[in-house]
Amino acid sequence: MSHFPDDILALARGIITDFAARGRMVATAESCTGGLIAGALTDIPGSSAVVDRGFVTYTNTAKMEMLGVQEQTLAQFGAVSKETALQMVHGALFRSHADLAVAVTGIAGPGGGSTDKPVGLVHLAAKARTGGLIHREMRYGDIGRDKVRLATVRTALDMLIALDQA
Known part of the structure; x- marks a missing residue:
């Protein structure tokens, strides 16, 4: 039994069905979602044909060791930044056999926010192995940890679909 809302499962089902039919594989690199994106995808039967692997890199050390995020990037821009997300997705793609990868880093709350980087x-x-790239900065607001994480899963799945159709 899935704990994901129906709309997320519908997005995941569409990805699994479409990507499996075309032999496309996906990798995920997740910080604030802690594996929920990979979880949503693997809730769908047949996902083993599509999901290559998922990286859960909650700490900066994990981001550096598993995905090749540069220490200088983390020091200069922080873990929650466009620059870190781009290095995460690059690392996930090139440390996997995937055709597309998605990466997320953020502040789910309830704490950890600041004026510049709010909850x-x-x-x-x-990113696609063929070169396509999408970045999104989302400001979901202080809507609660679970809602931020689920909203992030929705956006990530939407981005995989958009990138694949580009």
């Missing part, structure tokens, strides 16, 4: 700020990046 609900999430940077997402999706």
